[in-house]
Amino acid sequence: AEPVLKVAYAGSMGALMDKALGPAIQQQAHVQYQGQGAGAYGLARLLAAKQISADVFVSITPGPMQVLQKAGLVGVAVPVASTQMVIAYSPQSRYAKDFEAAAAGRTPWYEVLQKPGVKFGRTDPKTDPQGRNIVFAMLLAQTYYKQPGLAKAILGPVVNPSQIFAEPSLLSRLESGQIDASSGYLSAVISHKLPYIRLPNEINLSDPNLAATWYDKAHFDITQPDGKTETLSTQPLVFYAAVLKNAPNPKAGEAFIKLMRSPQGQAMFKRYGYSEPKGGDLR
Amino acid sequence: MSRMPVTPLDSATTADIASHPPADGAARRAWVVAAFGLAGLAFLALPFLGLVISTPWGQLQLQQGDLGALRVSVGYTVLAVTLVMGFGTPVAWWLARSSFRGKWVVELLVLLPLLTPPLAMGLLLTMSYGPYSWLGQPLGKLGLSLTNTPAAFLLAQIYGSAPYYIVAARSAFEGVPRDLEQISLTLGSSPWRTFWRITLPLSSLGLGAGVALAWVRALGEFGIVLIIAYYPQGLPVKLWVNLQDTGLSAVYPLLWLFFLIGLPLPLLMGALSR
Amino acid sequence: MSRMPVTPLDSATTADIASHPPADGAARRAWVVAAFGLAGLAFLALPFLGLVISTPWGQLQLQQGDLGALRVSVGYTVLAVTLVMGFGTPVAWWLARSSFRGKWVVELLVLLPLLTPPLAMGLLLTMSYGPYSWLGQPLGKLGLSLTNTPAAFLLAQIYGSAPYYIVAARSAFEGVPRDLEQISLTLGSSPWRTFWRITLPLSSLGLGAGVALAWVRALGEFGIVLIIAYYPQGLPVKLWVNLQDTGLSAVYPLLWLFFLIGLPLPLLMGALSR
Amino acid sequence: MHIRADIQQPIVLQAEFEVHGFTVLLGASGEGKSTLLKAIAGLVPAQTEPFDGLPPQRRPVGYLPQGHALFPHLRAWENVAYALGGSLRAQQAPARELLAAVGLVRQADLRPAQLSGGQQQRVALARALARRPQILLLDEPTSALDASTRDEVMAELVSRMHKLSIPALAATHDAHLAAMADWMVLLDGRRVVQQGRPRDVFAGPATIQAAALLGYRNRFTATVLKHEPQCNCTVLRWDAAAISLRVPMQPQLAPGGVIDWVVPADDVRLPPIKEQELRPSENPVLGRVEHLMVRGANTTAAMRCGDALLWMHAPYRLADHHGLALGQELTVDIRAGHVQCWGREG
Amino acid sequence: MHIRADIQQPIVLQAEFEVHGFTVLLGASGEGKSTLLKAIAGLVPAQTEPFDGLPPQRRPVGYLPQGHALFPHLRAWENVAYALGGSLRAQQAPARELLAAVGLVRQADLRPAQLSGGQQQRVALARALARRPQILLLDEPTSALDASTRDEVMAELVSRMHKLSIPALAATHDAHLAAMADWMVLLDGRRVVQQGRPRDVFAGPATIQAAALLGYRNRFTATVLKHEPQCNCTVLRWDAAAISLRVPMQPQLAPGGVIDWVVPADDVRLPPIKEQELRPSENPVLGRVEHLMVRGANTTAAMRCGDALLWMHAPYRLADHHGLALGQELTVDIRAGHVQCWGREG
Numbered sequence A: 001a002e003p004v005l006k007v008a009y010a011g012s013m014g015a016l017m018d019k020a021l022g023p024a025i026q027q028q029a030h031v032q033y034q035g036q037g038a039g040a041y042g043l044a045r046l047l048a049a050k051q052i053s054a055d056v057f058v059s060i061t062p063g064p065m066q067v068l069q070k071a072g073l074v075g076v077a078v079p080v081a082s083t084q085m086v087i088a089y090s091p092q093s094r095y096a097k098d099f100e101a102a103a104a105g106r107t108p109w110y111e112v113l114q115k116p117g118v119k120f121g122r123t124d125p126k127t128d129p130q131g132r133n134i135v136f137a138m139l140l141a142q143t144y145y146k147q148p149g150l151a152k153a154i155l156g157p158v159v160n161p162s163q164i165f166a167e168p169s170l171l172s173r174l175e176s177g178q179i180d181a182s183s184g185y186l187s188a189v190i191s192h193k194l195p196y197i198r199l200p201n202e203i204n205l206s207d208p209n210l211a212a213t214w215y216d217k218a219h220f221d222i223t224q225p226d227g228k229t230e231t232l233s234t235q236p237l238v239f240y241a242a243v244l245k246n247a248p249n250p251k252a253g254e255a256f257i258k259l260m261r262s263p264q265g266q267a268m269f270k271r272y273g274y275s276e277p278k279g280g281d282l283r
Numbered sequence B, C: 001m002s003r004m005p006v007t008p009l010d011s012a013t014t015a016d017i018a019s020h021p022p023a024d025g026a027a028r029r030a031w032v033v034a035a036f037g038l039a040g041l042a043f044l045a046l047p048f049l050g051l052v053i054s055t056p057w058g059q060l061q062l063q064q065g066d067l068g069a070l071r072v073s074v075g076y077t078v079l080a081v082t083l084v085m086g087f088g089t090p091v092a093w094w095l096a097r098s099s100f101r102g103k104w105v106v107e108l109l110v111l112l113p114l115l116t117p118p119l120a121m122g123l124l125l126t127m128s129y130g131p132y133s134w135l136g137q138p139l140g141k142l143g144l145s146l147t148n149t150p151a152a153f154l155l156a157q158i159y160g161s162a163p164y165y166i167v168a169a170r171s172a173f174e175g176v177p178r179d180l181e182q183i184s185l186t187l188g189s190s191p192w193r194t195f196w197r198i199t200l201p202l203s204s205l206g207l208g209a210g211v212a213l214a215w216v217r218a219l220g221e222f223g224i225v226l227i228i229a230y231y232p233q234g235l236p237v238k239l240w241v242n243l244q245d246t247g248l249s250a251v252y253p254l255l256w257l258f259f260l261i262g263l264p265l266p267l268l269m270g271a272l273s274r
Numbered sequence D, E: 001m002h003i004r005a006d007i008q009q010p011i012v013l014q015a016e017f018e019v020h021g022f023t024v025l026l027g028a029s030g031e032g033k034s035t036l037l038k039a040i041a042g043l044v045p046a047q048t049e050p051f052d053g054l055p056p057q058r059r060p061v062g063y064l065p066q067g068h069a070l071f072p073h074l075r076a077w078e079n080v081a082y083a084l085g086g087s088l089r090a091q092q093a094p095a096r097e098l099l100a101a102v103g104l105v106r107q108a109d110l111r112p113a114q115l116s117g118g119q120q121q122r123v124a125l126a127r128a129l130a131r132r133p134q135i136l137l138l139d140e141p142t143s144a145l146d147a148s149t150r151d152e153v154m155a156e157l158v159s160r161m162h163k164l165s166i167p168a169l170a171a172t173h174d175a176h177l178a179a180m181a182d183w184m185v186l187l188d189g190r191r192v193v194q195q196g197r198p199r200d201v202f203a204g205p206a207t208i209q210a211a212a213l214l215g216y217r218n219r220f221t222a223t224v225l226k227h228e229p230q231c232n233c234t235v236l237r238w239d240a241a242a243i244s245l246r247v248p249m250q251p252q253l254a255p256g257g258v259i260d261w262v263v264p265a266d267d268v269r270l271p272p273i274k275e276q277e278l279r280p281s282e283n284p285v286l287g288r289v290e291h292l293m294v295r296g297a298n299t300t301a302a303m304r305c306g307d308a309l310l311w312m313h314a315p316y317r318l319a320d321h322h323g324l325a326l327g328q329e330l331t332v333d334i335r336a337g338h339v340q341c342w343g344r345e346g
Ligand SMILES: [Mg+2]
Pocket: A010, A011, A012, A038, A039, A040, A060, A128, A129, A130, A167
């Protein structure tokens, strides 16, 4: 049988991995591709605790990758793609018309989200990068549009039980029309064929060049499990990949990273709604 | 002692006692079976032995919110099991005491939630009880939201545990002789008093086993809860959050806490039934 | 017809027949109970009704790999249930036929995997069978990897279904009169032949129910599988992957496929037991 | 008391009969005796008289099902107190009085499992009496009693019923119990075939099936040979034993027809007849003693006569005097007047 | 055949006795009769003679447990074929032959639930005989039989045993069955208290418990008043009835001591004694008839004598002649020679 290549990746990348990159590497490197997608932090913790094993780990934002670096399982991680925050909405929503208008730039999107009765969904800022990023995006929008209180008005408290859902169910919930709008990565929203509202670069966290000067102005506090308060800062929405030091099949892992960085791989990324890698290696 | 002649049957009896397999062959087989059984038990026990080995006993420390999760889990599980008993008992009694055409449909309905994988069950519940669903919308107008609310948490636990309770309670009721219920009626007791004073005490052990099972299933329910009630956070979701947040070290104390509150009821029921 | 005097007991009988509750009060209560039961049933049925409503019947289309997942699920579930029967039957038989001090420990061991939430069970299994664990490491050196392999998939299914089978099989065996087994021995049959020709046929309905339950549990097992055997992908994990990759529309056909293969066995067993 | 019941489910059964004092309803297994009692108690849907239309809890009947059906989780006194209604504790004193009335003062605190069959029955009786029933219904009252004490326990029960003067209807397949009754009702083919005082019924069963129910062991078939008006008798051919029998004239039987006949085991007579003294009313029967049982002053024997087995009872002294022994050849006498016949229909 | 069994678990029971032909082991419920049979069959751990140390499947015994225990999922012939070993189909012909030998040709294809109690017993017998056992063990063989056919079925079983000449040991609490036996063994207080031919055992029970087992209804206590050597008798005071009784001299009984005594119901004599003809061996007893049962040629009556109930059997003709009726006052005779006494220990 062909050797196995195990890829653990941030759950939002499922469509790209399973339908494009996976089949491609199977052909190229004559390996059997096995992808495992889940919350990036969850996967990183399981890998760090050696509860599961993988050859390649693909993380969104540096955070999960840094968990593995701290555990000594990863040396240098390379950027392979980037994405941006968008607001996805449900075409069945009774506010769909308003969202369409916002997507076309005719009305400010933040006003639509503040309409009474709009149900907004996001993921857990404690465990999921996306959950943190939507909070940053709203904080940035507050400054960008000079709308004090915007973040609070749309999101409520940082941990707002009426908005936070487990990651796997968020977009399905939107699809089945059980919420009106939700946070999302552009890439994932495209795979799910959902309509969305693009956000300006100053808000969508996609540009590492804006990190130092602009993104870093957004901070929020979160209570750590040990009870201490931690102040979080933005991390660029870049996908990093690395071969694990305890990879059962490091060669195939290297080949996979090479594929992702090749023009062929980048074309696939683009097809699935991702942008080009931004910023430097993660050490 | 000589074998006596079996006069009219001599021609018919062709079996010879000595033709039965020798005792040592049987003994060997008995050992093989016993070995299978013991291996099975050891196999079931292994992961728990592994847990005992792996647990860093020195540094077992609860995370922030763990006790809150404990409170949520215990509180709502008690409520969920009570509700399950409330509507599951009549259903079980009905299944035990009636026979009618199409009963299999009812049995199927009871089995369906048990059969559906939890993730799918969670999605199904979202489809029916979500804020914009055919059921959720009218309920929402009445002020009852069934997403990320205590009511949603209960809903998840109820769907996860009710079938187990109903199946157990049904066989408990089937074990109560109808004679005794009938005699109670003829003694002037109403069906209501008969149920409370005769049927219930006589099926109490079986019902207790059903309650214990429902307790365990509701307490441990994860897949459904994750989808429709991320909040309020009970122990299983907290386990998942701790894992992602902090890693495995934050899981051990919660796991032991879970066993500590989950096991006593089933163990008590086991002890009583002996 | 006049009431006859109950001569020596007149002073003792203080109860009056007329003091029993009137029939219409009882009827009202009966209706309340029936309403509870029917409400419970309707409640259990709702999400499935919702599924029927929500399913886009026109565009039910299987995703790539769905049939592969079906093959994996059915194939390994058959194998897992066979293995569970193989080691669970002796354990159940032992629990049914022996009584000894400390039996509760064995019962606890059987119940533990049923009690542990699936996610935690998955973690426990990696602690013991993971590639770097106390058991997984030596096993790995022997070439047996228990993560993301068919063996791991089986492992997850076995832990998820064995307790249910054992509990059901135990009570099936307890329902076989010992008299019949003993008479078989005195008729010259070995314990082995007795088991196969008497005990097994007489407990077959109960065992069948246990097999049906194990089948359903193993087929639907998600939490454990997700942690230790993301591959090979069976239906429940494929459901999850489809949900992540494509969305809800890719879940419906899989869910119906799942019911289609999961339900016949339990329904058949239900039909046979009547 | 006049009883009528019209049952459609689970079996079809119409019955109408009288209950006088302790009445035994005798029928084979499966005749629907239990169903009939349940119908009277309101436990089976049926039209009944009396109590028609009432739910079971409002019918003034005391029902004692087969096996007594004491509540196993309640003590003896609690079983009785339960029937008195209200809280058990409040009814403790009257419950204990009722138990005392059936002679169970000391057993009041025991659980059913700790009581003998007879004691259980008395608790069930006290419990049934607690509601001052107008009739007692007993289903197979002897079935849970030890063989060694059965007759005593039942005799005591019957005399207790007489003292209480509550009519009682006991369903059974045990003809022994019927012998103690004031009145008996025979159920056969899902209908009442005979009722009357036990002496009369035992002496003159209405059908061959009734005779079987009543415990007549000597039931045989025969062919009608001819009528002999000169001795006012009919001659039968007992085919199984290849013997001719003279019985009182039965003009309604056509020669050549098959009939059933019985003779009570008590009426098969020792000593053997001397041929020369034979009278037309005597039927000598030759056979070999195949079974012989002696208990106390009585002997029971069974003689093999061809393919048939003829049972007889005799006082031991008589049997001993004639040297009755296993394997012995013997001629006994069946008097014509003791034979009863029924023609077969169709 | 000599039987010995030493059981420690689940009860402690040592027993040693003979089995001759059809032997009945008579004992009350709970005496361990079933356990003893199981021990002989090897189903309960015990030291036994014969067959010691063999597993049950190697002991040449035919065991018929209570309720017959036919395999419900097998047809009658399959039940028998199962005991012949090997595949059922291969043994069909011999199995059917064995069934034919017990008269069940036509029932061979039926399931146990479709058979009557007596037919089930015959299938169980055929099945037990299939292995050519050296002894048959029957546990409560009458318990699953209808009262109306019990005696016939058992009589047939006993005569079948005699034909087969296989020794059989039947455990029962039913003294009726013992009357049919060739030999009987009495179990009381977990030990064998008496064994012998039924006639002898019934005539002379060894203890008061044995008398109870044997069905003696008239069991009473009395106080020894004095010995009267002149009439070679001992005088007792029957306290419950407030009557003095003369019984044959019992020198071992100390005056003032409490004793148990019995008199067979057959030996309580009508007609009433005329006072002037009273002999020392006669004990007139006055009472009131409380129960009266007539069945066929026999009458059973119970007389109330103070607190005691005295049972008597009499031929119907005699009872009729003396006008025996419920509530009638009556003096009967208990002859000294018919009374048996046992002193109480301690
Ligand atoms: Mg993610």
